[in-house]
Amino acid sequence: MEVYALYGSSGTGKSSSALGLAHRLEIEAIIDDGILIYQGRKVAGTSAKYEKTKIQAVKRAIFFYPDHAEEVKRIMGRLPISRLLVIGTSKRMIERIVTALGLPAPAKFISIESIKPAQEIRAARYIRETQGKHVIPVPRVEVEKDFFQRIIASAQQIFSHRKEVIGETTIVQPAFSGGRIQVYEHVLKKIVQAACLRFPEVAQVHKSTYTFHDLPRLAVNLTLSVPFGTAIRPIIRQLQQALYDELDYCLNIAPASIDVTIQSVRIETSLTQKSL
Structure with missing residues (x-):
């Protein structure tokens, strides 16, 4: 055998x-x-x-x-x-x-x-x-x-x-x-806000939602403040990676998906006028 x-x-x-x-x-x-x-x-x-x-x-x-x-x-x-x-x-x-x-x-x-x-x-x-x-x-x-x-x-x-x-x-x-793991919503919210606000382009975090029924999933709604002509997609990718790393480090949770919605974009006026 x-x-x-x-x-x-x-x-x-x-x-x-x-x-x-x-x-x-x-x-x-x-x-x-x-x-x-x-x-x-x-x-x-x-x-x-x-x-x-x-x-x-x-x-x-x-x-x-x-x-x-x-x-x-x-x-x-x-x-x-x-x-x-x-x-x-x-x-x-x-x-x-x-x-x-x-x-x-x-x-x-x-x-x-x-x-x-x-x-x-x-x-x-x-x-x-x-x-x-x-x-x-x-x-x-x-x-x-x-x-x-x-x-x-x-x-x-x-x-x-x-x-x-x-x-x-x-x-x-x-x-x-042996029981289950419980993570309070306000703890997750604080972690997400801290990770997002480390990015100077993030002006405000409006809403964070979480799903843990099957696999952990995260959705974040943001307002960005950027100079005119800034490419937004690379910023979002970096933000998604930062959120993944933060949740992995703090809670040992690896999200199956992180969806970022940009509610609005603020153009930094002073920088825009300089460029004009």
Whole structure:
């Protein structure tokens, strides 16, 4: 069996990228967060994303529990797997998984940064940190099956609205995802005003609006004061970059879009008269 490893820090979108990577490399099976996925279906294991605490989730993901590891090893031994993709947050974690399951050392380590654009990684982190959503690379029917098995085992009702489907993956919100990030509107307003007013061409910031439902987006309404004949487009581009950098630095938020509307332009009279 040839083993490949995909690694990257938590929330960078490894699970959502796993199916595409497996398809490109002709990989039949995936080990991700405690489960064995074969040809797009969960065939063994229990997802770490259903654990109640982060410590339990980590133990589940590295196959710390002997019965869990033995189950996955037994099923793998029955399947004609020639290539396997192991997903983890670090090379060390992947090595622990490989050891626990008695697998060969990975033939190749692949970082998430090498296959996913930086902007998509930042978006994935934003969704994880603000909405607590985790991806499992198996169809919803498989997740429902796992839910049912856990209901029988624990006699607890765990079906909830905290699931939504995206193609052949399923999004869940684990119990250990831990709250959400809240940024007050007046804080964002102050940051935007400070960044804009560093530009001498910005005479006034009229309005700032923000959207955080899916990806963070910002819209700003401005009045500019410039000499006659000034090219405005380069100023707007510099302003957009400054706003992006400021929000990234202060709040660790990378806006998916920054829309700047120029409400009015004031021509500096004294400079205009000199030019005439």
